[in-house]
Amino acid sequence: MTKDFQLSRRGALITAGSLATPGLARAQGERLTVRLDFSPWGVQAAMHLAETRGWFREAGLTVDVQDGRGSGNTLQLVNAGQADVGQIQVGLIAQAREQGATVRAFAGFGRRTDLAVLVDRDSPVQRVQDFRGRSLVVFAASPWAPFIDAFLRAGGLDRSTVNVMFVDPSALWGTYTARRADGLMSTTPSAIPVAERPRPSRSILAESAGISFPSYGLIATEATIRARGPALRRLAETQQRAWAHLKANPDDGVQAMIRQRPDARLDPVVTREQIRLTIEFFDTPASAGRPIGWQAEADWTAALRSLEAAGAIRAGWQATNYFTNDLIG
Numbered sequence: 438m439t440k441d442f443q444l445s446r447r448g449a450l451i452t453a454g455s456l457a458t459p460g461l462a463r464a465q466g467e468r469l470t471v472r473l474d475f476s477p478w479g480v481q482a483a484m485h486l487a488e489t490r491g492w493f494r495e496a497g498l499t500v501d502v503q504d505g506r507g508s509g510n511t512l513q514l515v516n517a518g519q520a521d522v523g524q525i526q527v528g529l530i531a532q533a534r535e536q537g538a539t540v541r542a543f544a545g546f547g548r549r550t551d552l553a554v555l556v557d558r559d560s561p562v563q564r565v566q567d568f569r570g571r572s573l574v575v576f577a578a579s580p581w582a583p584f585i586d587a588f589l590r591a592g593g594l595d596r597s598t599v600n601v602m603f604v605d606p607s608a609l610w611g612t613y614t615a616r617r618a619d620g621l622m623s624t625t626p627s628a629i630p631v632a633e634r635p636r637p638s639r640s641i642l643a644e645s646a647g648i649s650f651p652s653y654g655l656i657a658t659e660a661t662i663r664a665r666g667p668a669l670r671r672l673a674e675t676q677q678r679a680w681a682h683l684k685a686n687p688d689d690g691v692q693a694m695i696r697q698r699p700d701a702r703l704d705p706v707v708t709r710e711q712i713r714l715t716i717e718f719f720d721t722p723a724s725a726g727r728p729i730g731w732q733a734e735a736d737w738t739a740a741l742r743s744l745e746a747a748g749a750i751r752a753g754w755q756a757t758n759y760f761t762n763d764l765i766g
Contacts, residue, residue: 466499467668471655472520474508477701478627479711480547480653482690483679484524485697492678496671502697509578515656516540521665522657522672526580526624528650528740530759531750540656542760544673544730546680547626547652549718550740552581553640554588555613555621555628560639562619565592565646572600574618576609581622583749584648591646624652626714630707649739652718654730662761670764677729677766680716687712732760 473481484502487493493500505511508525515523516538527542534540554573556562562571565588575581581588589595604612613621614635621628625640632638643650655676657669683690691708694701723733737756744750 466494466497467665468499468501469522469665469668469672470501470503470520471522471524471672472503472511472514473505473524474511474526474653475506476504477694477698477703477708479630479690479694479708479713480626480715481524482683482687482694482708482712482715483546483676485693486679486683486690487675489693489696490679492675493672496675498668498671498675500672504698507578508580512538512540512656516658518658521661522655522669524653524655526650526652527654527656527760528652528744529580530656531741531744531754532583534759535750539659541659541662541758542651542654542656542732543662543669543764544676545651545654545732545760546676546730547654547715547718548721548724548732548736549652550642550644550648550650551624551626551652551718552584552643552648552650553623553625553628554643555623555632555638556619556641558637558639560619562641565589565641566594568592568599568620569594570598571619572602572617573620573622574602574604574609574612575622576606577603578606579622580624580650581643583744583747584643584650585622587648587743587747588643588646591648626711626718629714630710633707633710647743649736649743651732651736651740653715654732662764666764670766673730673764674766680719680729683712684716687716728765730765731762732765 508529511523511525512529512533514520527545530540530542585601589599602618612618687709690712691705694708695703721736723735734756737759741754741756745752
């Protein structure tokens with residue numbers, strides 16, 4: 438999804454220490470601020486479902502769910518202590534830690550790589566090499582950014598044989614739907630449903646070029662994980678419950694989002710398909726049979742190798758520094 442979105446309509450950030458008295462804290466539940474990635478779309482359905490069903494309250498939590506301005510921006514806010522938890526594309530953690538961030542993923546829902554290039558549904562493009570002489574549009578801060586050259590190399594291409602157009606996030610969709618680009622670099626769950634009406638599309642997956650990148654999950658700083666582990670565990674449990682429900686009942690997620698974000702004027706058909714496609718990217722061979730949110734070291738190792746090969750991180754990393762399963766039951 439692009440970064441041209443509005444700030445949360447839920448008001449100011451609320452920190453764990455903002456309650457006046459311990460008695461009030463017990464009555465209202467332990468407070469957590471959860472900053473989402475962007476303005477409302479299907480990947481956020483579990484948060485809104487947990488709120489509307491009262492599952493946060495049952496877990497002894499009061500959760501302030503805030504819209505975001507991009508996964509990267511949310512990561513920065515969490516790392517700076519301006520939000521307790523972020524729901525983002527957790528693969529971004531690797532580069533952030535290279536720059537001194539202390540965040541980790543404590544739950545990973547989208548464990549399979551969902552980065553993709555959208556092309557027309559009837560396009561002759563089937564493989565990376567078929568982009569020769571064609572154009573791709575992307576924005577500079579996209580999670581795709583470190584992988585563009587690696588993706589092209591997998592098809593024997595480079596930027597001299599493919600026109601890679603960097604545009605402002607606000608111009609991304611317009612460039613693609615106006616057919617000024619042959620491909621749009623985004624993610625399958627977010628983009629395919631949105632493209633259905635203006636330009637019906639299908640995906641050329643990044644994983645077809647050997648690229649691994651964990652998708653959506655929950656992050657917090659190491660200090661927050663140490664200090665507030667029990668609350669984060671209960672939050673993760675509500676999300677496990679919500680996603681398990683959504684697998685069979687995606688329409689409940691649509692209704693929860695419409696109820697929680699009426700001003701967003703969500704298209705129920707688009708949102709339902711985003712939920713469905715998000716769930717399609719939950720499992721990898723290494724995570725099969727494990728609880729929702731559990732992260733495999735093998736998947737993180739593959740992702741870090743991809744990032745190192747792309748020149749995005751240095752050698753010498755240890756996969757277990759980027760995630761923890763300690764809060765997943």
